[in-house]
Amino acid sequence: MASKDVPPLNVIIVGAGIGGLAAAVALRQQGHQVRLYEKSGFSHEVGAAITLNPNVVGLLERLGVDVDQHGADKEGGLRYYSHKGDLVFKANRQTESAATRYIHRVDLHSALRVAAINQEAEINLKSHIETLDPKTRSITLASGDVLEADVLIGADGMHSFTRQFISQEHSKAMPFGKSTFRFLVPMDRVAADPRAKCFAVKDPISRIWDDKEGRRIVTYPCRSNSELNILVLHPEELRERISSDKTPKQQMLELCSDFNNDVLALLALADDEVLEWRLFDLPALPTWCSGRLALLGDAAHPLLPYAAQGGAQAIEDAVTLSVLLHKGTLPGDVPERLKLYFDARHQRAEYVQQFARTQGAARPGQKEVPDDGAWHEFFKKIFSHDAWGHAEEVLKHSKS
């Protein structure tokens, strides 16, 4: 059958997060029928900003997602300091073709959602997947409805339900022993503070303060430099030193009381209700696919936030899948193509997972010397990669 006569694949995606939405857009571009099932109603989207490094900016453009139209800020550089505020190194996360961006997670999500809707992907909200049968490629919703497809994609995040159908041994992400406070402060509030105003600068910059106890503070702006995004990563065991009857904000301030005074003034600008995230990790899975079921994003390779690559790697997965399941793919060819997808992606995703793990490994009492050599090597390996082109090469050299 000529490829133009082959009917499109009928694809079901579980989860409409960053990876699921990107996969929906990319697979619709190949002409496939795409239905997304998302358990939430998107009415209480939370989360602060995320960094989009050069390896994903170009991919988003090719998916028709212009993040600059959604308030993304172009990075003017990265500064890495000791916790006392001494500059350790500066870096530029820019390649010849793209610069790093900062974007509010909700803005990225809505940009992807608009692209998916424009591509006529079907998005079903408040649709919790309760069971899944890889053999019949069917899912059962909480409503009892059973839906079948040619291809099932599990894009259901860190605490994936679909993962158990691929790997029973490592199906649950485990606590990493660290947590992060995470919040935004309006930039005019930063500018009005006598000590913190040094962080209200015109050029969007990412700053990291690291210490030997495993604490790390990260800041960068978002929403056209109108808000400052702040993360305070820390080992959970340090919390034992702090009385638990304090508010999360008081705990955060006490936890970081020996950091540079300007940084402390910045943390003091947080609202009382600072949100806290526990970090989870999972060893590399032996595979991400079984028959016509595949995992992508955090479901396949949960990523700690130390490499700022979780969303990016999910989008690289999505693009790779769409190239390998290009228009004209026969349902019978899908299992081989999904194996090819795993082969094309897993080493890179595992490398990023391991880099993030190493960056986040420091525990109290450990001597952690910031290693700019390791960062620069990581940037070189990760930022100039073209996942789209790589998938095309993999397909060209495959027998299927």
Ligand SMILES: Cc1cc2nc3c(=O)[nH]c(=O)nc-3n(C[C@H](O)[C@H](O)[C@H](O)COP(=O)(O)OP(=O)(O)OC[C@H]3O[C@@H](n4cnc5c(N)ncnc54)[C@H](O)[C@@H]3O)c2cc1C
């Ligand atoms: C503190 C922190 C900072 C981060 N910073 C960055 C950064 O700077 N840059 C970066 O690239 N990444 C960053 N990340 C990582 C990034 O957020 C994740 O890697 C990314 O969101 C993964 O996308 P995903 O689509 O795989 O999963 P998710 O975005 O988690 O989406 C999964 C979706 O599946 C849905 N779902 C789950 N179960 C079901 C079910 N049974 N039925 C139906 N739907 C279901 C969920 O509701 C959710 O919408 C950070 C993460 C954290 C925690």
